[in-house]
Amino acid sequence: MTILALTGGVGGAKLSLGLSHVLEPNEVTFVVNVGDDFEHMGLSISPDVDTLTYTLAAIVNESTGWGRADESWDCLSELENFEADTWFQLGDRDLALHLFRTALLKRGKTLTEVTQTICERLGVEYKIAPVTDSSLRTRVLTAQGSLAFQDYFVRLKCEPEVSAVEYHQRTLASLSPAINTDEITGVVICPSNPFLSIDPILEVDELRSLLINRDFPVVAVSPIVGDRAIKGPTAKMMRELKMPVTCVGVAQHYIELMDGYVIDDADAHQMREIEELGIRVRNAPSIMRSLEDKVALARVCVDFLKELR
């Protein structure tokens, strides 16, 4: 049996860490967004894969949720002297991962293979799979034109108003061979940004079809609590895309793909509205500060999947 956990940035990595305490390595595959991936100064960078890898390797910077703990910034400070692009925060230790990945990709390894090697070297026993080895790239259509993901997200700090999100080269994207589709017993959609983290994963046709024609349950966790995102631009984007900024809005977005929905205790009053969409609901504390929070929320998801099976 394998549960697939679909995950993007920091929120997804937190629930994934919880899942890694509830499930054995052979019971879960973490399927990670690659729509954020980009080339920067010759380096091949996969931000969401890295955030999860650092989190599961217990070397993540816990205060930011991304990047390395015990990081140093000598390279970046020199780049500032050169008046080079420094909007993407390249830490000295983090650079090693980007250099190593770039070197292996240049030798013809796939992103899946590179990710496996990195996990081995960092002692991560859980399987982290980039959803595809193809170059699927998120672009954000905004009042300032069509922006590459990192331009929107990091350089412009999500400030431009969003009118749509596009996924380039999605038709070419085939599912990573690390994802075994024969033995799926359930899927968890982590509380990541629906447009920037989860949708690009679902743009891989094989995975989307699998979920639409599923013979296993899918549980999603709302990234919205009250009228806010726990982190990042989810709420702002929902407003700009004219969606209700509530956990119900997210439920409507995922409606054909999920069977069960975990919302925050604070939103329990919206349970009936969601159930009327034909979706089963559980409420739980969904703001994950401590490891205990993450493990508890992961347990809710796994138990819910069992119930729905």
Next chain:
Amino acid sequence: MTILALTGGVGGAKLSLGLSHVLEPNEVTFVVNVGDDFEHMGLSISPDVDTLTYTLAAIVNESTGWGRADESWDCLSELENFEADTWFQLGDRDLALHLFRTALLKRGKTLTEVTQTICERLGVEYKIAPVTDSSLRTRVLTAQGSLAFQDYFVRLKCEPEVSAVEYHQRTLASLSPAINTDEITGVVICPSNPFLSIDPILEVDELRSLLINRDFPVVAVSPIVGDRAIKGPTAKMMRELKMPVTCVGVAQHYIELMDGYVIDDADAHQMREIEELGIRVRNAPSIMRSLEDKVALARVCVDFLKELR
């Protein structure tokens, strides 16, 4: 008037620093070897250009003669954890230069333009010109086969026995536009490795013709003192190439290209033998430890050029 100083690694950078104390920025152009340049983990690296740039910017590591002073090695230590290639010493600060260069080259800038920009940002007023913007690459033919320069020099620490040195794509190499050939009043061949630093510069046809058909004097400084090289594999290579390992051996190598030759005081007894080759000779202390040593040797070269004019 412009003096061209042909220079490669650490020895060349030392004399170049001396020349920068004797000549004004408009009186000298440093023409630098690019045969060592290579791609490493996605980075475009120009070791000899960097050594000279760091030296003239007064940020070189004075104990090694290359790399940055006040360097940190967090990235490299992580690369070791990844079991990645760590034979090329990438310091955290040094990495910034490689990333910046790589980014500018990827935007379509030439190596000449990139080098000018780097010098501006580091406050280097002297003109550093890579001899060519083309991809001229040194390969070393050895008992272990044909090796890329960095494989031979850094990874294998110059251990394989050398039978010949080759310069790939030399026929395509055109002279850097930063080198003004109309106003040359003299050339200094720095005490760099003849085969690995100076010959690849002279493989650029336009420069070699200019030196062969010269109407200006050329002064070379011997990289051999006694039967040893001051630094690096020059003496070992000369032995393997069946050349006499003396300053006379080097003179014979450069014979059609130079008018004056500066040898170490310790080799003054070989003066006559060199003069018999039709070359004027000066002896001087040529081992450059202090800044004063560098300036003094530079002054000998510049005065010698004036005499020969």
